[in-house]
Amino acid sequence: MVDKSQQWKAWIYLAPAIVLMLIFTVWPIFNTILMAFKEGYNPMYELNPAFDGWTFGLQNFIDLFAHASAFTNALVNTLLLCVLTVPVSTMLALLIAVALNSIKPLQKLLQTIFFLPYVTNSIAIGMVFSVMFNIVGDVGDPSANYGVINQIFGTMINWMNLGSTKVANYAVMVIYIVWNALPFKILVLLGGLQGVNKQYYDAAKVDGTSKTRVFWRITVPLVSPMIVYVLITGFIGGFKEYSSIVGIFGEDMGAAGQQAHENMNTMVGVIYDALPSGQYGKASAAALVLFAIILVVTLINLKISKKTTHY
Amino acid sequence: MKVVLQDLTKIFPSRNKNGQEVVAVNKFNFEIPDGKLIGLLGPSGCGKSTTLYMICGLQQPSGGKIFFGDDDVTELSPENRGVGLVFQNYALYPHMTVKQNIMFPLENLKGDDRMTKSQMLERAYHVAKLVQIDDLMDRKPSELSGGQQQRVAIARALVKMPRVLLLDEPLSNLDARLRLQTREEIKRIQKETGITTVFVTHDQEEAMSISDMIVVMKLGVLQQIGKPQDVYDNPTNLFVAKFLGTPPINVLDGEVKGEKLYIGDVAVLDVKGAADQLVHVGIRPEGFIVDDNGAFESNLSNVEVMGRDVSIVSTHPASQNPVIRSIVDADNKIAEGATTVKFSLKPHKVFLFNRDTEERVYFEVK
Ligand SMILES: Nc1ncnc2c1ncn2[C@@H]1O[C@H](COP(=O)(O)OP(=O)(O)OP(=O)(O)O)[C@@H](O)[C@H]1O
Numbered sequence: 126m127v128d129k130s131q132q133w134k135a136w137i138y139l140a141p142a143i144v145l146m147l148i149f150t151v152w153p154i155f156n157t158i159l160m161a162f163k164e165g166y167n168p169m170y171e172l173n174p175a176f177d178g179w180t181f182g183l184q185n186f187i188d189l190f191a192h193a194s195a196f197t198n199a200l201v202n203t204l205l206l207c208v209l210t211v212p213v214s215t216m217l218a219l220l221i222a223v224a225l226n227s228i229k230p231l232q233k234l235l236q237t238i239f240f241l242p243y244v245t246n247s248i249a250i251g252m253v254f255s256v257m258f259n260i261v262g263d264v265g266d267p268s269a270n271y272g273v274i275n276q277i278f279g280t281m282i283n284w285m286n287l288g289s290t291k292v293a294n295y296a297v298m299v300i301y302i303v304w305n306a307l308p309f310k311i312l313v314l315l316g317g318l319q320g321v322n323k324q325y326y327d328a329a330k331v332d333g334t335s336k337t338r339v340f341w342r343i344t345v346p347l348v349s350p351m352i353v354y355v356l357i358t359g360f361i362g363g364f365k366e367y368s369s370i371v372g373i374f375g376e377d378m379g380a381a382g383q384q385a386h387e388n389m390n391t392m393v394g395v396i397y398d399a400l401p402s403g404q405y406g407k408a409s410a411a412a413l414v415l416f417a418i419i420l421v422v423t424l425i426n427l428k429i430s431k432k433t434t435h436y
Numbered sequence: 437m438k439v440v441l442q443d444l445t446k447i448f449p450s451r452n453k454n455g456q457e458v459v460a461v462n463k464f465n466f467e468i469p470d471g472k473l474i475g476l477l478g479p480s481g482c483g484k485s486t487t488l489y490m491i492c493g494l495q496q497p498s499g500g501k502i503f504f505g506d507d508d509v510t511e512l513s514p515e516n517r518g519v520g521l522v523f524q525n526y527a528l529y530p531h532m533t534v535k536q537n538i539m540f541p542l543e544n545l546k547g548d549d550r551m552t553k554s555q556m557l558e559r560a561y562h563v564a565k566l567v568q569i570d571d572l573m574d575r576k577p578s579e580l581s582g583g584q585q586q587r588v589a590i591a592r593a594l595v596k597m598p599r600v601l602l603l604d605e606p607l608s609n610l611d612a613r614l615r616l617q618t619r620e621e622i623k624r625i626q627k628e629t630g631i632t633t634v635f636v637t638h639d640q641e642e643a644m645s646i647s648d649m650i651v652v653m654k655l656g657v658l659q660q661i662g663k664p665q666d667v668y669d670n671p672t673n674l675f676v677a678k679f680l681g682t683p684p685i686n687v688l689d690g691e692v693k694g695e696k697l698y699i700g701d702v703a704v705l706d707v708k709g710a711a712d713q714l715v716h717v718g719i720r721p722e723g724f725i726v727d728d729n730g731a732f733e734s735n736l737s738n739v740e741v742m743g744r745d746v747s748i749v750s751t752h753p754a755s756q757n758p759v760i761r762s763i764v765d766a767d768n769k770i771a772e773g774a775t776t777v778k779f780s781l782k783p784h785k786v787f788l789f790n791r792d793t794e795e796r797v798y799f800e801v802k
């Protein structure tokens with residue numbers, strides 16, 4: 126323990142960081158909560174000397190959840206996105222990591238290849254993906270260019286152009302996000318696998334354990350802390366997903382011709398959209414809802430993982 | 437189950453092109469009698485673990501054969517050999533309870549051997565009782581002491597009723613007292629189950645105290661096999677003589693001339709039947725008798741009283757160790773202020789080894 130008379134020094138050293146955090150982290154959070162409950166909030170009003178204060182209420186939240194609103198659509202999109210991509214990408218990453226860990230030649234090269242998407246800008250990747258799925262020419266015209274994916278599989282599916290179905294849009298999004306999420310997960314899981322003592326596998330071999338049993342009973346439990354980490358960060362990342370949607374579908378956040386309440390926008394997208402039009406109250410309310418969802422999901426995740434990872 | 441190793445060899449290829457390949461085990465031939473406990477003994481890196489892994493099937497031999505009874509098991513995979521293995525650091529599954537750890541091998545059984553849950557539990561509790569951990573069944577390995585973990589590892593190896601039990605330095609992680617206790621335990625469990633057991637260690641005392649037979653190896657080559665006392669009393673070469681015994685054997689330069697052993701210029705012992713040659717003279721600490729008429733004289737440096745015995749520390753120009761340590765009965769009184777001490781030697785505690793080959797030179801002991 127530092128001498129009492131010296132403690133003021135510690136506070137001085139910490140002061141710059143504390144002041145910056147108060148201004149740029151604590152106050153904005155506090156202000157966001159306030160704004161979310163101020164009805165019809167507009168910062169300009171406060172400059173008016175005749176202004177007589179805000180009414181506090183739940184109007185912002187009510188507006189958010191109004192029938193067929195852009196927000197409820199984004200909420201469903203975001204939830205679906207998480208539920209569809211996180212388990213799939215985690216499972217795939219685990220399988221790839223196990224495979225990578227068990228081959229010796231070219232391991233480093235393959236590791237690098239799998240890691241490449243991580244160091245590539247997600248907007249750029251999104252544009253490449255949209256080119257792969259895009260149709261150039263009239264939809265339904267057999268002479269149009271149906272994109273690489275359709276060509277490989279010999280199909281004529283309208284993935285994301287005018288008149289495309291929501292299911293097709295989701296498919297593009299899921300494929301893109303899973304692919305984009307893989308490298309980080311593989312890296313973390315591979316690190317976990319390489320830390321597992323080889324003797325557990327020798328012991329299992331002496332006992333004649335089958336490959337699938339080794340995977341489920343030994344590998345998965347032993348890397349479960351990494352799996353939990355990857356799941357939690359995956360869900361949090363999924364709820365904050367925004368740039369990849371922009372990357373694929375462009376600024377309109379959806380296939381051409383879609384309305385705001387039916388496009389592929391996410392919750393973060395709704396918040397960003399609300400800001401330029403001065404709807405600070407609505408954006409704050411949306412941010413709070415997002416925060417609450419992430420908090421609840423993370424708590425549930427932690428609770429479950431406490432039960433399943435135990436050493 | 438008798439285990440026979442025939443010309444067993446393991447060569448690890450070199451990592452780079454012009455590197456040296458490692459001959460970890462070189463043409464091993466020995467037979468482990470049914471139901472015995474064998475101590476596999478040697479310095480670090482001499483190929484003990486490799487031998488053990490080949491017996492259990494985790495490593496494929498580069499040459500030679502392994503038989504369990506009359507079955508050639510050389511090509512069999514580990515699970516088909518019926519072996520139990522206890523690893524150097526136990527390798528208990530950290531995420532499973534003691535009970536789950538012990539039952540794990542049983543859950544893998546297929547076909548006719550398949551057991552019901554209650555049969556497995558019964559068997560698990562049976563072996564747990566045997567190693568006295570039946571009250572710890574619901575703990576995780578991390579909640580156990582080293583000795584308890586070790587017993588869990590033995591229980592896990594025993595639960596399949598293996599034909600051969602293999603233990604790789606199972607006591608190396610334990611403190612001195614626990615080590616003593618557990619080695620007695622291993623001996624007891626082995627006696628009770630009658631399973632042929634191979635026990636690897638680099639601690640000669642440990643091997644001597646619990647083994648029915650010891651196998652001494654050096655750099656992948658087998659040096660000597662025999663009952664612990666026989667090997668101690670009759671080492672075939674200098675390495676074995678040096679390796680066994682605490683305190684270690686004293687080694688001096690000597691020469692055989694006209695059937696007499698000379699250390700320095702003094703004839704210290706009649707060695708009938710030994711040809712003239714330069715030798716290493718190995719004398720066990722208990723091979724000295726304090727004797728005023730003794731021919732062997734050394735410079736006294738220290739006397740350590742250890743109750744029943746006295747350890748006399750002295751130096752001699754011909755000694756290869758810094759000091760000569762002799763252990764004699766406490767009744768022997770050394771005169772106060774003496775600077776030298778005279779010994780006569782017990783012929784059966786003196787071993788001669790050729791100076792070049794380091795092989796034993798035998799002589800007649802009356
Ligand atoms: N996978 C391997 N590749 C190359 N050389 C190896 C390999 N495994 C062991 N060796 C070599 O084989 C020799 C014998 O190793 P081994 O593990 O059998 O020794 P040990 O007697 O068990 O030693 P310790 O008492 O230290 O456990 C050593 O020289 C070691 O370096």
Ligand SMILES: [Mg+2]
Pocket residue numbers: 484485486524604605
């Ligand atoms: Mg070893």
